[in-house]
Amino acid sequence: MxxxxxxxxxxxxxxxxxxxxxxxxxxxxxxxxxxxxxxxxxxxxxxxxxxxxxxxxxxxxxxxxxxxxxxxxxxxxxxxxxxxxxxxxxxxxxxxxxxxxxxxxxxxxxxxxxxxxxxxxxxxxxxxxxxxxxxxxxxxPAKLSIPGEEFLIDSTAFLSLNTLPDELLLVGGGYIAFEFGHLAARMGVKVKIIHRGKMPLENFDQDMVTNLLTATRLLGIELILDTEVKAIVKENDRLVVHAEAKDKEISFMTSLAVHAAGRxxxxxxxxxxxxxxxxxxxxxxxxxxxxxxxxxxxxxxxxxxxxxxxxxxxxxxxxxxxxxxxxxGNHTEIDYGHIPSNVFTIPALAMVGLTEQLAKSQGLNYKVNYEETTGWFASKRLNEPISAYKILLDKDTNQVLGAHLLGPHAEDVINVFAVAMNGNITGDQLKKMIFSYPTNASDIVYML
CATH class of the missing domain: 3.50.50.60 (FAD/NAD(P)-binding domain)
Incomplete structure (x- = not known):
């Protein structure tokens, strides 16, 4: 050859x-x-x-x-x-x-x-x-190694569906589960999300995730946490998802199930x-x-x-x-800096830097600014029922250690915090900036 x-x-x-x-x-x-x-x-x-x-x-x-x-x-x-x-x-x-x-x-x-x-x-x-x-x-998609795994469709197949089912079950508690769940629920689909951990979206700040879970439940999505899927069986045109929660066996019926348990x-x-x-x-x-x-x-x-x-x-x-x-030739090492990340639910969840859990585990000297902002103009004008922020600041230098946003345009505003962190702009310096008003970014000064 x-x-x-x-x-x-x-x-x-x-x-x-x-x-x-x-x-x-x-x-x-x-x-x-x-x-x-x-x-x-x-x-x-x-x-x-x-x-x-x-x-x-x-x-x-x-x-x-x-x-x-x-x-x-x-x-x-x-x-x-x-x-x-x-x-x-x-x-x-x-x-x-x-x-x-x-x-x-x-x-x-x-x-x-x-x-x-x-x-x-x-x-x-x-x-x-x-x-x-x-x-x-x-x-x-990561292999789940469970009987009936072949009955799960992946994210590629979901994004190519000609029609949506009446019922949808998502196995996993990450980006895909929440983004697809929010999308399908708004289209009238009855959605369940099953996650084996106690809290989903584990890499995000858990206070912010708690707020997102409230918004998710208000949408009508059923969240089944601390529950591990053990097998999937096809019965006629429906799927039976067998799971285990606290040593108890439970099962769920659905028309379609999606693999959303990691890649x-x-x-x-x-x-x-x-x-x-x-x-x-x-x-x-x-x-x-x-x-x-x-x-x-x-x-x-x-x-x-x-x-x-x-x-x-x-x-x-x-x-x-x-x-x-x-x-x-090798002359440049990778330097990722501070990377913003988003979950494109409605409202969107965004973060950059450390979560409070990580800051605490690292023994950092930090302070936390946290508030639910449903009553703020930026949310109230859109009648957004759930929004919040959490900012972590170094007590000594006032450097931004982490920023966490939930609400309208969070996926864009988080980039301002990413620029500040990568440019070593302190919270005091950021607070002195004049932002275009009224925008979601102009609220940054009140978060600091």
Whole structure:
């Protein structure tokens, strides 16, 4: 079998596409491989299509909240029309990305890649050899290892549903569960969320999560916590979800169940052992240059590595670092800084920096500003029933240690706090700023 030779082979067309473009522009002979349509999870199966649908559901939510306050009839949404609108974003993307790479001089392959040795991999029936490899092939739903797991649909399938069921059960208590749950509930679906822990969204401040749980229950979503799913059985056209709570067996009936219990690096069948690439539960093990700790000719960026948070802008930043280190030799270490993160529920939950739990565990000398803000103008004018903030400040320097927001435009306002933290702007300095008024950002001065 003839072997094709390249300088760089990239696996994955999310953050990996950026690496391929930069290497090709620098004169390298580059190939890129993806078993999915070109574009990556965020563009095609995650953040972007989800945000399109959430944006439309916000119109329904706002019309309901402002009913009889100027709005005479609530909005009526069509899932079919929403999905058609979503497709205007996702459908053109793969061919555009493919063509863009081809025009840049990158050889494109469609298929599943597996290593044959440290410098050779196989895709379909072809052998490809390279001096350097970049793994950027993302994540997949984590295996639950329970009977009937195959009856769960994943987030990709949910975002491609032609029609919504009458009932929906989400297994897990993270971003996907709450974002999809809020979206479906507003479309009239009876939603249950089952989470095995005592509190969902464990990486967020628990006081803020408690407020979000109140908003979630007001929406009619049933939250079943401290309950672990043990098996799923199909009976006729319905699913029976068997679970265990405090040593008691319970079961739930539903029309559709969604895997929302976390994701893991998509590397199981890549035969990384043959390439001497070390990996663990979180993904490919890399150093601060995002280089494999065991094979210096392999780099990894995005959700496939064990380094950064599984967020799109993190993968994008890592891709820049990887490309630079590939082309110039290892000279730039990754520095993530303070990364904002959001849950796109309605209201949205946003955070950057430390939670109070972490600040306490680290023994920091901090103070907390916390308040529920439903009565504030920014929430009251929209008749938003649940909103709050929590800001953690260093008692000695007044540096912002953490910011947590729940409410209208929280996903945007959190970026102001991220800029302040990354720029070492103190709470006092931030408080002196004049913000455009009246906006949600102008409330920052009252939070400090």
């Amino acid at each position: 003839k072997t094709e030779t390249y300088d760089v082979i990239v696996i994955g067309t999310g953050s990996g596409a950026s690496v391929a473009h930069k290497c090709a522009k620098a004169g390298k002979k580059v190939a890129i491989i993806d078993c999915n349509p070109y574009g990556g999870t965020c563009q095609l199966r995650g953040c972007d299509p989800k945000k399109v649908l959430v944006g439309i559901s916000q119109a329904l939510d706002m019309s309901n909240r402002l009913l009889h306050k100027g709005v005479t009839e609530p909005a009526k949404l069509s899932w079919k029309d929403m999905m058609q609108f979503k497709h205007t974003f996702t459908d053109p993307t793969p061919s555009k990305n493919d063509q863009s790479l081809i025009e840049a001089g990158v050889k494109t392959f469609h298929g599943r890649a597996a290593f044959q040795s440290e410098n050779i991999l196989k895709v379909n029936s072809k052998l490809l050899k390279a001096d350097k490899f970049v793994l950027a092939n993302g994540a997949k 893991t690096a998509d590397i199981d069948d890549m035969q990384l052992e043959k390439a001497n690439v070390a990996y663990g539960k979180k993904g490919v093990e890399v150093n601060d240059y995002l280089q494999s700790v065991s094979n210096p000719n392999v780099y990894a960026c995005g959700d496939v590595n064990n380094k950064g948070l599984p967020l799109t802008p993190v993968g994008a930043k890592e891709a820049i670092i990887v490309a630079s280190n590939l082309l110039k």
